[in-house]
Amino acid sequence: MRYRRSDVIGRTIDLLEEVGLEGLSMRRLAGDLGVRPSALYHHVASKQELLGAVADEVLARGRRSTEVLGWRDELRLTCLELRDTMLRHRDGAALIALARAEGVGGEDPLQRMASVLAFNGADPELARVGASTLFHFVFGHVADRQARGLSSTEVPDESADFATGLGIVLRGLESRLAQHA
Amino acid sequence: MRYRRSDVIGRTIDLLEEVGLEGLSMRRLAGDLGVRPSALYHHVASKQELLGAVADEVLARGRRSTEVLGWRDELRLTCLELRDTMLRHRDGAALIALARAEGVGGEDPLQRMASVLAFNGADPELARVGASTLFHFVFGHVADRQARGLSSTEVPDESADFATGLGIVLRGLESRLAQHA
DNA sequence: ACCTGAACACCGTTCAAGT
DNA sequence: ACCTGAACACCGTTCAAGT
Numbered sequence: 001m002r003y004r005r006s007d008v009i010g011r012t013i014d015l016l017e018e019v020g021l022e023g024l025s026m027r028r029l030a031g032d033l034g035v036r037p038s039a040l041y042h043h044v045a046s047k048q049e050l051l052g053a054v055a056d057e058v059l060a061r062g063r064r065s066t067e068v069l070g071w072r073d074e075l076r077l078t079c080l081e082l083r084d085t086m087l088r089h090r091d092g093a094a095l096i097a098l099a100r101a102e103g104v105g106g107e108d109p110l111q112r113m114a115s116v117l118a119f120n121g122a123d124p125e126l127a128r129v130g131a132s133t134l135f136h137f138v139f140g141h142v143a144d145r146q147a148r149g150l151s152s153t154e155v156p157d158e159s160a161d162f163a164t165g166l167g168i169v170l171r172g173l174e175s176r177l178a179q180h181a
Numbered sequence: 182m183r184y185r186r187s188d189v190i191g192r193t194i195d196l197l198e199e200v201g202l203e204g205l206s207m208r209r210l211a212g213d214l215g216v217r218p219s220a221l222y223h224h225v226a227s228k229q230e231l232l233g234a235v236a237d238e239v240l241a242r243g244r245r246s247t248e249v250l251g252w253r254d255e256l257r258l259t260c261l262e263l264r265d266t267m268l269r270h271r272d273g274a275a276l277i278a279l280a281r282a283e284g285v286g287g288e289d290p291l292q293r294m295a296s297v298l299a300f301n302g303a304d305p306e307l308a309r310v311g312a313s314t315l316f317h318f319v320f321g322h323v324a325d326r327q328a329r330g331l332s333s334t335e336v337p338d339e340s341a342d343f344a345t346g347l348g349i350v351l352r353g354l355e356s357r358l359a360q361h362a
Numbered sequence: 363a364c365c366t367g368a369a370c371a372c373c374g375t376t377c378a379a380g381t
Numbered sequence: 382a383c384c385t386g387a388a389c390a391c392c393g394t395t396c397a398a399g400t
Contacts, residue, residue: 003364025391025392025393026393026394035364035365036366036367037392037393037394038366038394038395038396039364039366041393041394042365043364046393046394047394094278097275097324097325101329103329126345129342129345130349132346133318133346133350136322136325137314137317137318137321137350139321140316140319140320140321140322140324141317143278143320143324144281144316144320147278147281147282148281148282161310161313165314168354168357169350171352172348172349172351172354172356173349173353175353183383184383207374207375208373208374216385217384217385217386218373218375219376219385220383220384220385222375223383223384227374227375
C-alpha cells in the first residue's frame with residue numbers, strides 16, 4: 001500500500017479515538033497502516049508536526065458556516081462549536097494545546113470572536129483579550145473534563161455547567177461593551 | 182544514598198525545572214539521584230502517581246494565608262495565587278492537569294472560591310459553577326501561555342491580559358450575585 | 363516518490379536477589 | 382526498608398538501500 005500525507009493524518013485521527021493521546025505512537029500508527037515506522041517520516045517531519053496537522057484537520061472539520069446573529073449569540077455559538085469540536089475527539093483539548101505549542105491551532109475561532117467584539121464597539125485591546133478569555137474558558141473547561149472521567153459519553157449536567165459558565169463570561173463582556181459604547 | 186518518598190518528590194520538582202515535563206523520565210530521575218530506576222518503585226507506585234504527588238506538593242507550596250476581604254478581592258487573590266503557582270514551575274499547568282486526571286489536584290482553591298461565593302449570596306449551584314468557571318479560565322490561560330513561548334520569563338502585557346480577563350469573569354459573577362440577592 | 367532493514371539511544375515497569 | 386541486576390516490551394528518529 002502506498003499512502004499520501006492526508007492518509008496518515010486521517011488514520012491518526014481514527015487511531016486517537018482507539019488508544020488516546022498517550023497510547024498513540026509512531027510505531028503503532030505504522031503497524032496500523034501496514035508499514036515500517038521509518039516510512040512515516042516520508043510524510044511528516046516528526047510526531048509533533050503530525051499532531052499539529054491532526055489538530056488543524058480536527059479544527060477544520062468542526063468548522064460550521066457563519067451565521068449573522070447578535071454579538072452575544074454569535075460568540076456563544078462559536079464557543080459551543082469549539083467545545084463540540086474538542087469533545088468530539090478523545091483528548092481533543094490536549095491535542096489542540098499541543099498544536100498551539102506548534103503555533104498552528106485555534107487562531108481561527110479566536111480571530112472570529114475578536115472580530116465580532118470589534119464590530120460591536122470593543123476597542124482592539126478589549127476585542128483581543130475578550131476573545132482570549134472566552135477561548136481560555138472553553139479550553140480549560142474541556143481539558144479539565146477530558147483529563148478526568150469518560151471523554152466520549154455526554155454527562156448532561158456538564159453541558160448545563162458549561163452554558164452557565166459561558167453565560168457568566170458573556171455577561172462580563174456585555175458590561176465592558178456598555179462602558180465603551 | 183538512601184532516600185525517602187519526600188526526597189524523590191522534591192528532586193522531581195527540581196528536575197522538572199531543568200528538563201520540563203517531556204524530558205522528565207524515571208530513568209533520568211533515578212540517574213539524578215544516583216540510584217537504579219527500579220529503586221524508585223520502592224517510593225512511588227508509578228510515574229503517574231509520582232506526578233500527582235508532585236502537583237500536590239507544588240499546590241501546597243503555593244498556598245498563602247487566607248485574608249478576609251470582599252468577595253471580589255478574595256476571588257481575585259485566589260486566582261492570582263493559582264496563576265502564580267502554575268507559572269512558578271515549568272509546565273505547571275500541564276502538571277496540575279495530570280494531577281486532576283489522578284483525582285488529586287486543585288480541589289483546595291476550587292473549594293475556597295465556592296465558599297466565598299456561597300457566603301455572598303450565591304446558591305450552591307452558582308457557587309460551584311462560578312468557582313469552576315474561574316478555575317477553568319485561570320487554568321486555560323496559563324496552560325495556553327506555557328504551551329507556547331518562554332515559560333519562566335514574565336511577559337508584562339501577559340499579566341495585564343490576565344487581569345483584564347479575570348475582571349470580565351468577576352463582573353459576570355457580580356451580575357449573577359445581584360440577581361440572587 | 364515511497365518504502366524496507368537495521369540500527370541508535372532511549373522509555374516504564376517487574377521481579378528476584380542482596381544488605 | 383531500600384537497593385541492585387537483569388530483563389521485557391516498548392519508544393522516536395536516522396539513514397543507507399531498494400523499487
